Amino acid sequence: MSVGIRDVARAAGVSTATVSRALGRGPVSDAVREQVEAAVRATGYRPNLSARRLRSKAAQTIGLIVADIRNPFFTAVSRAVEDAAYAAGLRVILCNTDEDPAREALYLRLMEEERVTGVIFAPTKATADALTPDSLGFPTVFIDRSGLPGAHDSVVLDNVAAAGALVDHLAGQGFARIGGLFGSTSSTARERQAGYEAAMARHGLAPLVRAVAPNAAAAEGEAARWLAQADRPEALILSNGLILMGAVRAARTLGLTIPRDLALAGFDNEPWTDLVEPGLTVIEQPVAEIGAQAMRLLFDRIESPDQPVRKVVLSGRAVLRGSTRRG
Amino acid sequence: MSVGIRDVARAAGVSTATVSRALGRGPVSDAVREQVEAAVRATGYRPNLSARRLRSKAAQTIGLIVADIRNPFFTAVSRAVEDAAYAAGLRVILCNTDEDPAREALYLRLMEEERVTGVIFAPTKATADALTPDSLGFPTVFIDRSGLPGAHDSVVLDNVAAAGALVDHLAGQGFARIGGLFGSTSSTARERQAGYEAAMARHGLAPLVRAVAPNAAAAEGEAARWLAQADRPEALILSNGLILMGAVRAARTLGLTIPRDLALAGFDNEPWTDLVEPGLTVIEQPVAEIGAQAMRLLFDRIESPDQPVRKVVLSGRAVLRGSTRRG
DNA sequence: TATGCCTATGAAAACGTTTTCACGGTTTCC
DNA sequence: GGAAACCGTGAAAACGTTTTCATAGGCATA
Incomplete structure (x- = not known):
């Protein structure tokens, strides 16, 4: 069967708690850390991210909901978002709504079920106008389009x-x-x-x-x-x-x-x-800038959920x- | 706090097992199913997908690893893949490698940790040639490029x-x-x-x-x-x-x-x-066809892991x- | 020397589901 | 009419981690 943290612990002669700490950033002695790393290599251990997410309640995942990835604007923005996300150790789930409010609702529900860390969303006008600040169970940044004034962080063009x-x-x-x-x-x-x-x-x-x-x-x-x-x-x-x-x-x-x-x-x-x-x-x-700013706003919002809503307006050229x- | 399946069970006056069965496709009486659905609505319950994945060992996720989503070929293919995936109830994790073998390796490891259902992958020649059939811990279909003959399912152009x-x-x-x-x-x-x-x-x-x-x-x-x-x-x-x-x-x-x-x-x-x-x-x-065929091959491979390797060769126009x- | 405080560690609980196992009640079959 | 099969349900185990709680030892302070 698959090798779990128990196997690593056994191989390293320590407890599972210690393995977990050695792999994360817990306090462990250098000697033990090396043992654990050796055991990981020896066993070919791969952490199970579902278990990790369940226990730690950190999904390390962001949702990116756009109208259609084939629109080159969204293609470019999405690339910027993904670069920033993976650099921060987050995974990206990509969704295409085709500007259909029903699919938007579907994907927003999916994001709740994934317990995502945050969402970057380009909503239709219908959905944007219907979404109050607390109707979403996760930090959200709108891109390209903004909703009710002051309701959500957003980055848009002037x-x-x-x-x-x-x-x-x-x-x-x-x-x-x-x-x-x-x-x-x-x-x-x-x-x-x-x-x-x-x-x-x-x-x-x-x-x-x-x-x-x-x-x-x-x-x-x-x-x-x-x-x-x-x-x-x-x-x-x-x-x-x-x-x-x-x-x-x-x-x-x-x-x-x-x-x-x-x-x-x-x-x-x-x-x-x-x-x-x-x-x-x-x-x-400034497509790359839009994606990067959106991620920045999202990170800030995650860090301090109660700070005032921000709207970044970028100029076109x-x-x-x-x-x-x-x- | 967040509402879990226990809360639903309590509200519906049944056990958590029954709620799980009612929400899935287990055998439950119509009366109980309705009670449960009512309780779900009343409580605003959203299943926790991480917990579900951990227990059921079904990630319901596919990885899509391409060189660069900004290449319109990959954009179009990815859209087809996502449509097929979401239609089948699967999520898609998108990764850009920029044709860098190191990033390919990184993302392949990520896929292992996610315990993904399957992967659709456009590898560089270097990586494709190094990958034997069993070096990957999950079903994989190559697109656009094929690796060692007979080693992996693939869909390519003639x-x-x-x-x-x-x-x-x-x-x-x-x-x-x-x-x-x-x-x-x-x-x-x-x-x-x-x-x-x-x-x-x-x-x-x-x-x-x-x-x-x-x-x-x-x-x-x-x-x-x-x-x-x-x-x-x-x-x-x-x-x-x-x-x-x-x-x-x-x-x-x-x-x-x-x-x-x-x-x-x-x-x-x-x-x-x-x-x-x-x-x-x-x-x-035939970009849409390539994406759709890749998903078909992937589903077939998931269903019967030991069937012979297939290579779908499509003609250009x-x-x-x-x-x-x-x- | 006694007291207290850190530090590294282990045992066990917890995360929120699905699945296994057991069971009582019907129905079906000889 | 009894055995066998089946159906819907609940209790509890299990999934693989992280986190809490407790503890033993080392070190500084009094």
């Missing part, structure tokens, strides 16, 4: 400013009929829309807004319908990388030349955005490329 | 045929100086290289091969050096999506027009490959685009 910067840039280039295509499920998309509308108003321009499910296929369909109209916009702002990609596809299909027939500006400086001619103007999010150059 | 198809296509278009830039750490890259060389020989062409670390930055640097030479290749085959991206970047930097100055063909039909003009010819891998059109 979406209003970022969207405004795109409008300013386009307006500065002389575009007037600037449309906005925004995701329909996240608070982030709402904020970007608000920033867009505020900036449009500043420039005395009429907003043109449409909402769409945040995936490339839906965005392509909606953009194609929009751009086929006679009074189509001459520039488009897209609220994330997937929607941006859909819009590029739609423009291609309709034979529109960028930026002559249509200017495009979006979010997420994904590796491909500078490869599609003439280069796509985007807001770059406008990467100006050919897609918004006035023909 | 890399030789796929690389050959690219060569055939390029040669058919009249290209002669066809170079190959391959990753240096995976068996997959070796196979693609072998397929390339065999096909080149078939066509009576001299192979031109370089190896590079499998990431976009390294590939860009190596491609730039290569393409700056006077006797540079007139076509390039790239062994994965990251290397393909690096090559595109290098061509851009050097001002080479595709395909007039340089034809490109690669692997991985990532969403952006049809957006960069004039469209990149690639081998599309050549997606021909403008990047390989003879000028």
Whole structure:
């Protein structure tokens, strides 16, 4: 059968308690510690993490709940989170919700059952608004989206400013009929829309807004319908990388030349955005920083559960490329 | 304190054993099952998965060990794996090795300590060659790369045929100086290289091969050096999506027009490959199918540990685009 | 020398489940 | 009508650790 701590204890000629202490950071004499380590090597002992978790009540696990890992934004953030977690000796359980509140609820319940150390969560607007500070049984940090003000720690982009910067840039280039295509499920998309509308108003321009499910296929369909109209916009702002990609596809299909027939500006400086001619103007999010900050906030919250709620707002960086150059 | 199964038992007026059976699929009368369910709702009971795992010796967890989740191939595969896992009631622990054998060893040890149900693993060549069937304490399926023949279940692409198809296509278009830039750490890259060389020989062409670390930055640097030479290749085959991206970047930097100055063909039909003009010819891998098949193999192996080793070889699909059109 | 306080250690309890074993009550089978 | 099989249930053991509690010895202090 499997070798347990009792076998190690027997091999080392000490008690199981001493083995446990030698392996952890308990007080043990150097001689005994060496004996134990030798016994561990000799027996090929591997601690049973389930037993350890049960007894010590420290799951050493964090949950990472995102909409879809295939969204490059979440891919990058998740990588940062995992690096930080494993560096701290924590395991990561990854969950994809597809922006479905039912699956969000399911995974939150799973996190409770795992007795996780903490959770990093990108909730839909519906779930975020429904979650009060104490409805979650574990420390939680929201990323990308925030919920009720002051309810949860969060790290988000300054979406209003970022969207405004795109409008300013386009307006500065002389575009007037600037449309906005925004995701329909996240608070982030709402904020970007608000920033867009505020900036449009500043420039005395009429907003043109449409909402769409945040995936490339839906965005392509909606953009194609929009751009086929006679009074189509001459520039488009897209609220994330997937929607941006859909819009590029739609423009291609309709034979529109960028930026002559249509200017495009979006979010997420994904590796491909500078490869599609003439280069796509985007807001770059500090993805690694977002993941790292989220972990920092989570650790702080775990350490001092009662400290005031914090919201870290990071600035995007406008990467100006050919897609918004006035023909 | 936290509510446990004892509290539920007390509330329902039954023993803990009965609660356990009612929650699982043990034999219980309908009346008692209802009482228990009511008690669960009343108490807000959440089973402690660590305790459950310890006692039942079923971790209900699978490990997914890949090189880097940011590689879109792994992103897509991982999503398929997770869907299948959660559908079967299993949790997924995700690990990134960055193709580092030391981290591979670290994560394999972690998997032992977790007593995982099974592992899906994309090993480096070094690790794959060192792993005998019984050196792993849990069922394992290799993806993307295979190890010693007959040692582990695996699901891989027919890399030789796929690389050959690219060569055939390029040669058919009249290209002669066809170079190959391959990753240096995976068996997959070796196979693609072998397929390339065999096909080149078939066509009576001299192979031109370089190896590079499998990431976009390294590939860009190596491609730039290569393409700056006077006797540079007139076509390039790239062994994965990251290397393909690096090559595109290098061509851009050097001002080479595709395909007039340089034809490109690669692997991985990532969403952006049809957006960069004039469209990149690639081998599309059935990513979702790879993930799903890996889970199927894993389940089969868990069910019957002693069945013969299986290797599922899937075919790629050549997606021909403008990047390989003879000028 | 006696007292008290640390330190390293072992015995045993505890963590929250599932599983084994036993048992009484029905039903089924000859 | 008795034996055998079956069913639902409870008491208690078991899973593999960590932690608590107790203790023996060493060392400093009075």
